[in-house]
Amino acid sequence: MYLFYDLETSGLEPCWDVPLQAAFLQTDANLTVRRELTLRCRLPAHIVPSIDALMVTGVTPEMLENQRDSHSEMMAQIARIIANCKPAMLIGYNTIRFDDEVLRQSFYQSLLPPYCGAMTGHGRADVLTMLRAVMMLEPDAVVIPRDALAKPVLKLGEVCRLNGIALSEADAHDAAADVRATRDLFSLLLERAPTTMATMLGHARKSGPLALMDAGEPIILGGTSRLTPVLPMIGSPTNPSARICIDLSQDPAAFIDLPAPELLAGIRSNRSPVRQVKTNAQPILVGWDQGAHALVEREPDQVYRNRARMLWAHPTFTRQLALALQDQYADREPSPWVDGQLYQGGFISDADSAASRRWHEIAWEHRAAFAAQHIADPRLRTLAIRQVFLHAPETLSPEARTRGRAWLRERLTAEDEVPWMTIPRALARCEELAATSDPETRGGLEKIRDWLMDRREALGIPPATIVATACTAAS
Known part of the structure; x- marks a missing residue:
């Protein structure tokens, strides 16, 4: 069973923004729709939405306030939907990098299980990730839109329209329309690139990438647009769901003898030889025979095999690598705000x-x-x-x-530098956008500005202060 989903959110910061709309499409193994549901909620009182997000989605202040359910109530409904569908494959478009994280943070802040989509028997798959894999491994399977510089454009609407799937620009930021188009694009990829898709669906659960990496042999790892030959070596010292691989396109002689501090400096550079593979995030990972043909600037296979043997044979490299990675995030400042502390205090206990x-x-x-x-x-x-x-x-x-x-x-x-959107910053952004907008867009911005002013006046701050603060934020 598949559970496709999509979110429309108040902004792009998972810790500080929230879902405002959620759409779900449940299908059987043949992608026949069994259930469809769309949820909306009111904007929580402590959230100021991104003005750019409102303009893109067309969400108005009235839509933010005049919904039946609170954010907390909608999150509880989402948690029940996910729990009642298990085991299923949770699928979306750019969900592993964004929507999953938004859900996790909102579950946490609503006192719901943060990992209910990842630790209850579900698989997690991302059609954007699978599209990237197909684009690199079977480039003739789908048509990829490109910009003026010939760079791939992987926006859902543009990819769908170029491949005969209906998703108008007007509907491209509606969760219900997006989730249907995601299902159709997934179906198209299954039809046109069955080998790559079978591999990628196998990686929707941890067991798939782990089985491929356990042999310790050279394999192919995909990024956003390029494949890299890698050697899986050790488990991550900081993430139990990740494995550390070494980039075999680089000569190990440049780093294999380095002590941990110097190795860490190299890892933090633009030419890091280290690749961390998250086994719970559907990595683009294929065996050598399946992916080596698509390597750019490929060297003879014997070169990669020799580098792999050199790495395994070195008496201290894996130890120094583990020590270096152990301190990789030692200087990261913890968040002083509870919203940003999901990953700081350990997992929620069973009792809590x-x-x-x-x-x-x-x-x-x-x-x-x-x-x-x-x-x-x-x-x-x-x-x-x-x-x-x-x-x-x-x-x-x-x-x-x-x-x-x-x-x-x-x-x-707040007038200090904070990681969330505030009313003064939102007002300043309204002014910036209005200065270069057409009359219709300015009308929408004016309504948003008036709504923000009303919200701030409700806090007991006079209008003159509002205008002065907004001007300061814009300068």
Whole structure:
């Protein structure tokens, strides 16, 4: 069974933006549609959407506010849809890099299981990734649109239209239209490139790429537009779902004797010899016989085999490689905001997962006290109080409501450099776009600007301050 899905979001930052529309298309193994569903939700009170995203999708302030379901309610529905379909193959277009991460972050911030799409027997496949694989391995199978510089353009709408699949530009940012087109493009790829697609579908679960890499022999790894000969060597010291491969197009003599600190510097350079392969992200990975013909600037096979033997035979290279990668992210600053801490505090414990399920079952007036007593993870406790403030502030103590209002005001109007969209930055972007837009577009921007002004005035900030702050942000 396949479950195709697509999201339309408030912006492009998974930690700080949210889904506003979600479309699902459930099919059988023959791609016959069994169920179709589209969900929409209201914009959460603490989110300011990207102005560019609103203009692209055509979403209006009225559409953001006049939906039946809250964001939390929609996320709970999505979690149930995914759980009730297991085991299935979850498929979308650019979902592994974007939509999956948006869902994961929104599940986490809604006290729902963050990994419900990856740890419950589902496979995860991405039609964009599979299209890239076909483009590199079987380039005559599909027609790829190109820009004025002859570079591939892999926007869903353009690829579909060039290959006879209906998806108008007007519909290209509607989740329901996108998910149908994704199903049709997937079907086309299965028909025209069955060998590559069979391999890629085998990599929709970890077992596929692991089986290919376990032999420790040279194989072919695909990126966004180019294939690389690699040698799988060690597991990643920082990611249990990743394997470390060495680029065999580079002569190992340049790095094989380096100590860990110098090797790390090379890994961080533009010519890193290291490729990390995430086994849970449907990597483009094929055996030598299947992919070597498509290598650019291919050397004799014996050259790659000799380099592989040199790497395995070296007495200290794998040890130095592991030490170097162990410190790869040592200088990364942790996020001070709970929204960005999903990957900082470890996996959610079984006890906290059970407590979170119970938290969703009880009435709002009991949730703040329940979280304080039964949820141990400080991230989840903070997010639980946030959700109560956003949905039922009257159930909180006066002190908690005061803290919540101060947080919301700071979240929406922060003038410091922050990773989320704020009202002043959004107003400044409206002014920038209006300066170069046609009259119809300016009319839409004016409505968005008025809505943003109303949101800020509701926080008790006078209009003169709003205009001054927006001008400062634009300068």
